[in-house]
Amino acid sequence: MSNRPDIDHVTVRELAHTRSGDKGDTSNIAVIAYHSASYAVLVEQLTVERVAAHFTGVIEGQITRYEVPGLSVLNFVCEGAQGGGVSRSLRLDNYGKTLASAMLAITIELGCGFDRSTLRGV
Amino acid sequence: MLKIGTGSGWWGDRISPAVDLAEKGDLDYLCFETMAEATVSTAQVRKRRDPDFGGFDTYLDDRMAAVLPHCIRRGTKIVSNQGWVNPVGAAQAIRGHLDQLGARHWKVAAVTGSIVTDRIADLAGPVMETGREFASIEGEIVSAEAYLGAAGIVQALADGADIVVTGRVADPALFLAPMMHEFGWSADDWPRLGAGAGIGHLMECGAQLTGGYFIDPGYKDVPEPWNLGFPIAEVEADGAVVFGKLPDTGGLIDRHTVLEQMFYEVHDPARYITPDVVVDFTGAQIEPMGLNRMRVTGLTGTPRTDTFKVSIGAQEGFIGEDLFVYAGPGALDKARLAETILRERFKIVELDAEDLRFDFIGVNAVHGAMSPEPSTPPYEVAVRVSARCRSRTQALKIGREVDGMAVSGIGSTGKRVPFAERVREVIGIWSTLIDREAVTPQVQFIESPA
Numbered sequence: 012m013s014n015r016p017d018i019d020h021v022t023v024r025e026l027a028h029t030r031s032g033d034k035g036d037t038s039n040i041a042v043i044a045y046h047s048a049s050y051a052v053l054v055e056q057l058t059v060e061r062v063a064a065h066f067t068g069v070i071e072g073q074i075t076r077y078e079v080p081g082l083s084v085l086n087f088v089c090e091g092a093q094g095g096g097v098s099r100s101l102r103l104d105n106y107g108k109t110l111a112s113a114m115l116a117i118t119i120e121l122g123c124g125f126d127r128s129t130l131r132g133v
Numbered sequence: 134m135l136k137i138g139t140g141s142g143w144w145g146d147r148i149s150p151a152v153d154l155a156e157k158g159d160l161d162y163l164c165f166e167t168m169a170e171a172t173v174s175t176a177q178v179r180k181r182r183d184p185d186f187g188g189f190d191t192y193l194d195d196r197m198a199a200v201l202p203h204c205i206r207r208g209t210k211i212v213s214n215q216g217w218v219n220p221v222g223a224a225q226a227i228r229g230h231l232d233q234l235g236a237r238h239w240k241v242a243a244v245t246g247s248i249v250t251d252r253i254a255d256l257a258g259p260v261m262e263t264g265r266e267f268a269s270i271e272g273e274i275v276s277a278e279a280y281l282g283a284a285g286i287v288q289a290l291a292d293g294a295d296i297v298v299t300g301r302v303a304d305p306a307l308f309l310a311p312m313m314h315e316f317g318w319s320a321d322d323w324p325r326l327g328a329g330a331g332i333g334h335l336m337e338c339g340a341q342l343t344g345g346y347f348i349d350p351g352y353k354d355v356p357e358p359w360n361l362g363f364p365i366a367e368v369e370a371d372g373a374v375v376f377g378k379l380p381d382t383g384g385l386i387d388r389h390t391v392l393e394q395m396f397y398e399v400h401d402p403a404r405y406i407t408p409d410v411v412v413d414f415t416g417a418q419i420e421p422m423g424l425n426r427m428r429v430t431g432l433t434g435t436p437r438t439d440t441f442k443v444s445i446g447a448q449e450g451f452i453g454e455d456l457f458v459y460a461g462p463g464a465l466d467k468a469r470l471a472e473t474i475l476r477e478r479f480k481i482v483e484l485d486a487e488d489l490r491f492d493f494i495g496v497n498a499v500h501g502a503m504s505p506e507p508s509t510p511p512y513e514v515a516v517r518v519s520a521r522c523r524s525r526t527q528a529l530k531i532g533r534e535v536d537g538m539a540v541s542g543i544g545s546t547g548k549r550v551p552f553a554e555r556v557r558e559v560i561g562i563w564s565t566l567i568d569r570e571a572v573t574p575q576v577q578f579i580e581s582p583a
Contacts, residue, residue, distance in 0.1 A: 028349065028352070028389060030346070030347075030393040030394075030397055032396075032397040032398030032399070033398065034170075034398055034400075035170070035261075035563075035564060036262055037400070039396065039398065039399060039400055041392075041393065041396030041399070043392045045389075067502060068501055069500060069501055069502060069503050075400075077402055077403075079402055079414075079415050081415060081416060081417075082414075082415070084396060084402070086396055086399065086402055088400045095488075096262070096562060097171065098170075098559060098560050098562050099521065099559055099561050101452065101488055101489075101490040101521060102490075102501070103492055103499055104499050109499050112349075113500055
């Protein structure tokens with residue numbers, strides 16, 4: 012942990028942890044902020060459009076974002092995320108278990124007022 | 134207070150943590166979850182080919198032989214969905230274990246009624262995944278089973294069962310049923326049922342609550358990850374719960390492990406639909422109660438829907454798959470040329486595939502198009518080639534053409550031989566909703582032979 016004001020871009024991995032689960036051809040990816048300040052930044056920047064652009068070629072259907080402020084969680088429900096469904100998919104990770112880690116690579120911009128001490132691994 | 138442990142979070146789960154719980158957990162109930170979405174359809178297909186297959190959890194004997202002596206001694210009841218397509222057969226097998234252990238006084242019940250394969254064409258609504266009508270499903274329907282709720286299990290417990298084994302029920306119902314029975318919760322007490330089903334949801338994947346499926350080294354570390362304890366829920370009559378695990382086990386229960394599992398496979402967190410109740414997780418409060426003990430309150434629920442979800446399995450062809458490797462200078466170039474060669478070969482042998490995929494493992498195999506271009510040439514690359522085809526004959530061509538890469542391919546092609554099964558059957562899994570009234574669970578007790 013540090014409080015370095017020079018860090019202005021971090022990945023989601025510093026702000027939140029994630030878990031993916033599957034139902035048929037739909038995956039959900041829960042983004043769980045380590046801190047309520049991080050949650051506010053994620054609500055603003057981790058939009059459906061950002062996520063859809065990041066997962067181009069992998070998530071092919073509609074993405075819906077559920078906000079749970081009381082728990083500092085964003086839940087992304089992603090249709091067409093399993094290459095046709097667990098049993099039909101030719102994908103090596105046909106359950107989409109690794110999709111959650113791909114979410115961690117998205118870059119987030121930090122404002123100058125952001126408390127860097129809440130960052131996870133920096 | 135009711136003390137419930139998870140004995141398995143899936144069919145292939147470890148058995149020794151369940152034994153630890155049975156022996157040292159001082160549990161009132163031990164619950165086993167062993168069914169995935171495709172379990173029933175796969176079991177139906179296997180049963181047609183293999184008359185010796187019992188149609189229930191293939192580890193049933195291993196699990197029961199390991200935990201029953203401890204459960205009998207403590208009086209820990211068991212609720213389990215190890216019955217798959219033959220709950221009565223599973224119950225008979227458990228009966229045999231009990232009698233052998235001198236526990237003829239223990240009562241075993243099977244809950245059946247979830248299978249609707251022969252009626253699904255009449256009952257089905259639109260296919261949930263596509264929005265199209267049931268008849269649009271291509272391929273032979275091999276199974277259709279409703280996700281039943283807690284009712285059948287509650288009935289069996291009320292009738293005196295010590296062990297209840299079911300076919301398809303919603304996973305949370307395995308845990309909710311003992312709470313309804315012991316606390317006398319009525320079937321329309323939505324806040325309490327919501328809490329109970331929510332607790333069931335948190336428990337049903339076993340170690341996924343206690344540090345499994347969680348570690349990100351340096352970011353989220355877990356003590357002794359080789360020795361994860363399975364979870365214990367200490368439930369109060371009002372639906373409050375403390376999650377814990379045995380003290381001498383590895384793993385972790387904290388706010389973060391609880392939250393990850395709370396959202397696992399959840400869509401709208403305010404409306405998580407189960408057969409018994411619609412769960413609302415959004416008001417949950419999570420507070421530490423000491424090391425690896427987390428109290429969760431504020432789970433609630435709203436009235437159940439008028440329908441049961443049905444999972445439909447359809448035979449949709451075959452997947453052929455094979456793998457070979459390159460390493461050293463030029464490995465990725467070789468992998469790319471191998472793809473070109475095989476694509477030409479598939480034209481020559483007239484491969485008829487619905488989908489054909491090449492993966493370079495180590496480069497782009499997992500996240501496909503999202504993967505960054507390698508900045509330096511990878512030292513080694515495995516080439517995986519797979520295709521989904523209507524017939525087994527077509528799917529077999531994948532492996533046969535990869536065979537050709539051995540002596541007719543590129544320099545230093547590494548290939549695994551012998552490699553027996555390179556074709557597997559595709560069971561497409563589809564969902565629909567049916568009227569709740571169309572399905573009724575049945576309870577059948579299995580007596581010891583006279």
